[in-house]
Amino acid sequence: MQTCHKLLALCLPLTLALSACQQKTVDAPPTVIDNFIDVYENISTDDLRTHIKVLASDEFEGRLPTTVGEQKTLDYLLKEFKQMGYQPGNGDSYLQPVELIEMTADPQMTLTIGENNFVYKQDMIASTSREQSKVELKNSELVFVGYGVNAPEYNWNDYQGLDVKGKTVVILVNDPGFENPKGDKFQGTTMTYYGRWTYKYEEASRQGAAAAIIVHETKPASYGWSVVANSWSGPQYGLVSQNGNADRVAVEGWLTTEAAEKVFADAGLNFAEQKAKAIATPYNQNLGLSASVTINNNFKKSTSYNVIATLPGSEAPDEHVIYTAHWDHLGKDENKEGDQIYNGAHDNATGTAAAIVMAKAFSELTITPKRSTTFLIVTAEEQGLLGSKFYTQHPVIPLDKTVANINMDAMNVLGKTKDIAVVGMGKSELENYLEKAAKRQSRHLVQESRPQAGIYYRSDHFSFAKQGVPALYAKGGDEPIDEATAAYRKRTKVIVTGCYHQVCDKFRENWDLSGIQQDTQLLFEVGYDIVSSQDWPKWNAISEFQRK
Structure with missing residues (x-):
């Protein structure tokens, strides 16, 4: 493709050159x-x-x-x-060192809430981001904080007027928009960051809570309990921090829906009714129960690297x-x-x-x-x-x-x-x-x-x-761009999807x-x-x- 300057250099008539330049401006981006x-x-x-x-x-x-x-x-x-x-x-x-910490919680733990003892992986998951060999939660007051969201731009704060320092907050998964598909709250069924478990633990930490427990529900989470149980057990990785993550909640956990229903029933409340209130408006409710759990940790530190290259x-x-x-x-x-x-x-x-x-x-x-x-x-x-x-x-x-x-x-x-x-x-x-x-x-x-x-x-x-x-x-x-690609896509998608995080994710x-x-x-x-x-x-x- 010749540029307009090249055309002019070839001494084409001025009108032709201008025409070419004009056409170029209309037909193609700069x-x-x-x-x-x-x-x-x-x-x-x-x-x-x-x-x-x-x-x-x-x-x-x-x-x-x-x-x-x-x-x-x-x-x-x-x-x-x-x-x-x-x-x-x-x-x-070209390298940036990244200090990592690997933490493995002893699975021999029990979460006690009220009169109920919940079993690790079966009913609950608990872990800590703190760089400590032992973390104890003892008779921590339990408070339901709806979706655990503090979002000024949506005029929504589940922590409004609430002091949760030293307490354990119980939180719904996703955000209030999920149950409102028409989009009158947050962004409808499109999850915002306020719906991610990472945000919920971060906000609970900012609020000074001792522990944060998310109630798992498959549909709003978009994955089943087995994903939680398998992903959150065994070695967990984090970044080494100067304060040993002391600013994080001591305990980060999950409860199955069935376990949560028991907790709310013990508090004299109906889980579905409490959830409905939390969907409708910013909401919190003291549950009148306490939670206890002990997490024993093994951890080790190591160094990995980012690669950074600049032109x-x-x-x-x-x-x-x-x-x-x-x-x-x-x-x-x-x-x-x-x-x-x-x-x-x-x-x-x-x-x-x-x-x-x-x-x-x-x-x-x-x-x-x-x-x-x-x-x-x-x-x-x-x-x-x-x-x-x-x-x-x-x-x-x-x-x-x-x-x-x-x-x-x-x-x-x-x-x-x-x-x-x-x-x-x-x-x-x-x-x-x-x-x-x-x-x-x-x-x-x-x-x-x-x-x-x-x-x-x-x-x-x-x-x-x-x-x-x-x-x-x-x-x-x-x-797909054409029928042949559609046929190939149908065959290949099954393999690719089934091989996610499996040994069969190989080059073909x-x-x-x-x-x-x-x-x-x-x-x-x-x-x-x-x-x-x-x-x-x-x-x-x-x-x-x-x-x-």
Whole structure:
């Protein structure tokens, strides 16, 4: 494609040259220059395939943090970024150390509430984030605080006029909007951050509670009790903190619905009726009971690493767009018969490979964008977004100089789609850039298929959102581009879904990677447009997040 300057240099008639320029302005976005198009089109499935195969190979042993698999992964990433000419993102280093703590609660515990003794994993789960070998909750007064939400923008505060210092709060899962599908409260069935268990423990800690217990219900939680019982038992990971997490509630727990019904009955109350009141309006109720539990902990500390690589901008190098992907997975289980390696091909060798390929695209631009482009490949996402959480708590690039975050996690291996699923749709102006880039591919934006599940709060972009940085998470939707892709998609989706966090999440030669290619090109253009401009995308009014 020749530019207007080239046409003029060829001494074409002035009217023809002006006509060409005018047509170019109408038909194509300003970012469509020869080099951009060449780089965009060079994003290939072959490159994606190469990196996914390596990262998901048995040699990398499932990429568990602090293992030999981590070292192999770090070596591979650093080699790639250095070859592409990226500069170390953390001073003179490409690495940012992340101090982790692994805590394992002794399962021999009982939660006593009133006259009831609840059994670990069967009726309840209890743990602590505090770095202590023993945590005791003794006869702590029990208070029902509805959804446990303090949201001024929704004029909702379940803690209004309540002092819960030293007490145990009982909290409903999700937020008040879930039971109001027409959207007259919060965002209807689309979960806000106020519906996530992480928020509920954080808010209870801010309120000074001694313990916080969430009542599990399958539909509003979007997962069954077995997920709670299995995910919250065994080793739990966190970040090492200066105060040993002393500012967190001492006990973080869950109750089954059946156990909660017993507790409310002992208090002379009906659980369903109390829940109905909590749905209707901010609500709290003293239950007149006390809770006791003792948690014995074993814990150990270790160090893992985030990878940070930067391509400096030409005019505003201190302003950055940060792309994120997590390199880690679940490692290997030597007690397992047969295949022992959790290769994590889909989750998240695909996102890491996309980051490498996208980094290559930026490095091949002959005209350096105004702003810097940084790739942050984080550790310990599978343990609770810990790598990205640590980064945003200890940012190498000031958060007020971080223009936007774009995240890549479990990319689309189901072939090309006509739609783009925006996770947490409507949250920020980043979707305007996404919509513009989508037009190049004749695609349209749609809301994610299960907004009630709160997926926006479950990947690394969320760590940036919590700190006020606009963050985008989008990938191929559910509408295949043609009938052949639909047939392939139907066959492959069963395997991909069934292999989530299983040893069968392996690279498959028959994977159609054109969907990842499509989305990588899309997100490349979004980032390119932002680093080439002076714009500062903002959060939309309905978002829970704003610049801090």
